[in-house]
Amino acid sequence: MLPQPANCPLCATAAERLRSAALRGYKYTCPKCGTFGIESGALGLNAMPLSAPQDLARLRAYGHLPCVQRDKQGVRIGPGKA
Numbered sequence: 001m002l003p004q005p006a007n008c009p010l011c012a013t014a015a016e017r018l019r020s021a022a023l024r025g026y027k028y029t030c031p032k033c034g035t036f037g038i039e040s041g042a043l044g045l046n047a048m049p050l051s052a053p054q055d056l057a058r059l060r061a062y063g064h065l066p067c068v069q070r071d072k073q074g075v076r077i078g079p080g081k082a
């Protein structure tokens with residue numbers, strides 16, 4: 001499957017995304033934010049945590065693919081399945 005152009009849901013920069021069944025959403029590659037996953041349920045929410053850039057960097061430092069997930073409390077960023 002080919003990546004499709006899409007604006008990054010975190011910073012709105014022009015990016016690319018690939019549908020990912022394992023992530024139950026998409027895997028984005030953004031020139032600013034890097035590669036991360038996002039669940040379909042978390043897309044379109046204008047409630048991204050202010051700490052998102054630091055969360056992405058921290059998870060990457062530990063070798064995880066950061067993934068934006070939605071739960072009852074709202075949006076959180078945790079380790080996703082690559």
Ligand SMILES: [Zn+2]
Binds near residue numbers: 009010015030031033
């Ligand atoms: Zn971005």
